[in-house]
Amino acid sequence: MEKAAAATPDAVCLVDRGLRLTYRQLLSRADGAAARMRELGLRPDDRVVLQLPNHWEFVVTTVACLRLGVVPVMALQGHRKQEIAAVTEHAGARAVITAGIVKGFDHQALAHEVAAESETCEHVLVTADELQEGSLDLRAYLCPSSDEVFEPAEPSGTDVALFLLSGGTTGAPKLIPRTHNDFSYLVKRAAEICGIGRDTVYLAVLPLGHGFPMTWVLATLFAGGRVVVTDSPTAERNFPLIEAEGVTMTSLVPAIAQRWLEHRVADSAHDLGSLELVQVSGSRIPDEIAGRFGPVLGCALQNGYGMGEGLMCLTRPGDPAEVVCRTQGRPICPDDELRLVDADGRPVADGEPGILLTRGPYTVRGYYRAEERNATAFSDGWYNTGDIVRMLPDGNLVVEGREKDVINRGGEKISAEEIENFAYQAGASLAAAVAMPDPDLGERVCLYSTGKRLDPGRLHAAMEAAGVATFKFPERLVHTDSLPLTAVGKVDKKALRADIAARLATERLLGERQAS
Template sequence: MPRPIGEHTTPWPEPDAARYVAEGYWAGVPLGHLLRAASDRAPDAPALADAATGLALTHRELAERVDATAVRLLDRGLSAGDRIVVQLANGSAFVILTLACLRAGIVPVMALPAHRRRELTHLSVLSEASAIAVPDTLNGFDHRGLAHELTENVRNATGERWQVLVDGPGADPADMDLRTLCAPGDDPVADRARLDATAPGPRDVALFLLSGGTTGSPKLIARTHDDYAYNAVLSAGAAGVGDDAVYLASLPLAHNFALACPGLLGVLLAGGRVVTLPTPEPRAAFAAIAEHGVTHAAAVPAVAARWLEHAVGAGPPAPLRVLQVGGARIPDELARRVSPVLGARLQQVFGMAEGLLCCTRLDDPDDVVCTTQGRPLSPHDEVRLVDGDDRDVPDGEPGSLLTRGPYTPRGYYRAPEQNARAFTPDGWYRSGDVCRRTPGGNLVVEGRDKDMINRGGEKISAEEVENLVYRLPAVRQVAAVAMPDPALGERVCVYVVAQPGSTVTLDEIRAHMETVGVARFTLPERLELVDELASTTVGKIDKKALRADVARRMEREHGTGAAHAPR
């Protein structure tokens, strides 16, 4: 049996929790109940459109399918508190299964379709998962086959029976077929009554989000029903999402941004409609916006740039009203083009799966919207910007961001060593972001103080890349750093000192990492072979100097800000 989640989570101190309840931040109602109540307000209003399959559901139809799926999961051996790794592309199966887990108290672990053997094994063992949900194949990759390959590893590590849920025609009798699992039920009234009677508690863990993986493999972030509902509702209010909103979910729904900022959950709680699309490719996205009357969408800067380029020839994606941009800082000059070119109001979003969310407001002056990443959503968000000695810096000066509040958990799951580094004894989370605060209270993100590479919103651990490259016998020393990229913000560059008489190529490094089974977005895209690595006066590898060096090399080769192909 997996250990109860509560054994390895860090609760909010009771005085803080009591204050959040008293002041109305925490509703004291599980997410499944809140979503059911939202569907009751307008049961015949449209709730979900799957742009890939054409499936369209009203709020009542969606709620009833969710309840039927939750009951089937329970009847097939999963129990409240069990963990299931969810690795599905954007679509109705993701939506129905995830909401069914929330309804039944089963805890989804939000994996990405890009994850492979290494990441999935780590997540499954760390969470003590009993099941995994995958597509049969996606973009030519056999996800079902990999899920079955993992069976023995997970069973040996956790002792748990491992169930595989498959979305697509590749399911066999040994799998749960998600198409059958997510079908309408025979008795919606009985399903609802059963689930209402056995609902999880509002402070129970609702789901696991993944950290950016700044120190090796991703850490698990336990989000409770109370805190995550508050997260979604606050975000919906700030984005102007009401029951007339139509939200395009084209970024991966497993990300916090697309799931609850306001994303899927915030829009459904507001009574709006969600349109799922498995890709943010401009042509497909613009077609979905036009066909479904999309009013709100979210993008990372690289996607926003592609949409802007596409709109020059195709015209603005009417009737889009609000485009949220987050995941990384959008360049100011790009931000200024969003409203004139796309015809939508830009909302910058800065936050983290660990909690704190900041955003510009829809009525902010254009200069604030285009040059800052906004201000905290909740009146009870606490934010400090500090120097290297944890002393607060004045407004206008850059400092490392510390935060705590009603939707910022106090620790990672089963990660005591990381918790000691990432959280202060009095509960402040060290985000690793370097920001400065304007006189108006908005934050401007200046960079990171952790060894992190942000590739189009996907956070890559330099340490993990280095550990894998060190497995090559020809490598004596390696340092992974971010190199600038106009489309994605950053890409991975590795500096390598080879063993005497040896050499190594970028193709060899990438092939080795692919063999290990890592997500493709972590693969280095530039290699610099050097005789020695730059170091600080105390002998540490000087990552700042290496980042500056690769930027200079790229400028000489291609001009400032030019894209650089892997070599």
């Protein structure tokens, strides 16, 4: 980013509500923060948990950490004590950087609770108008630097630049170590494919703690473009931003994309003519919705698929509509390797769906300090994604679903086992959490149980008391006398997924009949 700042120091590079920072100002604030964090005692390779909403402080703090060599652990706003405490302990974090009250939840109080129970966490830095005792004012740390020139750290390319978090089959997030080499390659290659340059204006809608939007934020800043951040995904908030800032590019998940399309049909007041590209990733967007982007929003769609562990697939500008609307793209790197195998690890026939294994120059070789999980997820550099995909003859992928026991709720991965454990604590004899189809989020959590009938309010309250992220709460409970079993005596979740889909279809049909 120093090159972009040297070339156009007075160009606006970061916009958040009324704040507009130039490249010179962003680097001054980042270097000021890096110098003050160093005075606080933070050193290269120290870890800090970063849990901030989509505001300018998130971007500047991330740049400051990279300049100092401190490693940010990218947490999400929806994470609660269970997740934040786990990653703080696992990373050995020396600080938690967080907000005050966001959507009624006190993140500052949570951070102090975690720090009090941690053996390593010494500091809590907060963006809040009212600071609790012991909190440090993050905004004061982010003030512009003095006249003294800050000398940034010079890490090795194999050093960890940041940790992303991965959901999965266990409740606690796993730490994904992204090195300077692999993440910078990903950013630069993605920018090259999408033609990101000085004229790019990227609207950051998705939570910046995810690797996908952070990739495009850094790509835009490296190229000398402008980033506009927003803490709301709604069309009502973002269409005026697109018009006012001349936004050219943004990234969405299918649920948000569908709402934008619906809003545009109902309200065409704002000029969206600057918008050239909307990327959709996180889960598969229905084909019929994908085909509406050009006619409704007047921009191109880029379908994508990837994971914090590495692999990124994108459709390309100029691809035929059939590819853009019906596939999730192909790998961004010619050295990415893909294998499709069955449940026994045997290669599947061409054109048949299989579990995707991948390895490549920017895919990690293992989770941080997770030997047991690594033994099953990684082998000889190959990462088992747990996703079931089909590969077309042209190399593009079609994502069919998940092999792992994971529910993908709008891009957030939820462990079924974690939900089931709470059901057992609530008195269920047998419990099974499965994904139920949803037109907005792709999947929601449905919990089947036998034995004691579970009360949804009490179950949610128990999960909230345990500090579980609210997006994991079951949204439908089905009480039944028994659960279907496979031939080896396991709960047949395939049958349960078919059952909830049939129930929803019946309810929808009854609703249509009543409406008519």
